[in-house]
């Protein structure tokens with residue numbers, strides 16, 4: 001069938017067959033389908049939607065556009081977590097070694113920062129020597145030996161998604177639930193997973209700001225992934241404030257290591273990470289119940305087993321052997337490290353989390369062009385939480401910047417992005433809803 005005829009069918013609100021979807025994706029992968037046709041098709045899908053069968057067929061065709069990994073030589077369950085993206089989200093850095101310490105195998109293929117959100121890959125790139133693009137063999141061997149490896153997308157993993165995503169990004173077709181589902185899952189399913197847990201962020205620092213949209217995306221992902229044979233659950237978590245006490249690549253790595261050492265436990269980061277881990281342990285039958293999973297997780301954390309896994313992963317992937325002993329021996333540090341205070345005294349009642357993510361990009365902690373080099377040291381530490389007091393003794397955050405200009409711009413930005421009022425806000429639950 002002609003590509004234009006397949007596009008015409010979706011334009012006219014008709015249902016595409018499995019063969020038509022496969023034909024289109026084959027052309028995307030080979031290059032026969034041109035960018036204009038991808039733009040037209042993705043716009044037709046965004047406007048007219050796809051049914052569950054079409055979305056599943058699209059996901060599987062995109063998965064099969066490249067290599068599909070297999071882990072047959074590993075006698076264990078292959079699991080992963082995916083986050084829809086947030087600000088200060090360092091959950092993957094903690095979750096992967098925790099799950100490995102509990103007996104799961106986690107081959108995590110992560111991405112760079114997208115829009116205002118930070119990327120796990122950029123965080124690992126701040127560790128001297130750590131290879132985020134290892135050979136397939138080293139990746140495989142690390143997962144087998146350590147239990148976890150966090151790396152970037154390899155060239156041949158769901159290549160159709162790479163092309164389609166690049167076109168969507170510049171054609172206003174990112175915000176389609178069907179296309180987001182196929183994009184995320186094509187990569188996750190290509191990693192050969194038995195089980196997946198989705199951390200769907202919801203709030204002013206997430207791509208899905210309304211609960212209705214977050215639920216719709218969660219339901220779509222859970223439905224398609226389970227149909228495709230990967231047991232999947234989604235947890236909708238709050239992103240109306242920065243997650244944890246740091247934002248910025250090296251700073252977030254340091255916070256994750258401090259957490260694994262038991263030195264710094266931000267309550268929201270702890271709750272969300274533990275809940276996602278527990279769901280994964282139960283879904284993969286590594287634990288019989290959520291209570292049992294929580295006990296197991298707490299034990300490996302307290303005994304330092306998860307920290308050991310993190311250290312082994314860093315060393316096996318080329319990073320320093322003693323990285324966790326003193327992370328600041330290896331992570332870059334900013335020229336200027338200085339607090340910023342609120343103009344008024346009171347409680348922190350709201351923050352523009354997306355704006356805070358964008359302000360990290362201003363500090364060169366995120367990109368404005370795909371090739372841009374980052375300053376991994378910059379960002380924020382000791383970031384305030386909703387309900388905290390802000391006064392002349394309690395800063396909004398510590399700014400890590402390259403020079404006085406950057407410091408000044410970041411401090412002015414934070415003073416505007418964080419709301420201070422007299423009345424203490426009512427605490428909200430950071431676990432909003434679970435979808436299975």
Ligand code: URA
Pocket residue numbers: 165174179180181183184
């Ligand atoms: N992340 C992805 O990988 N794909 C999307 O479409 C959106 C977020």
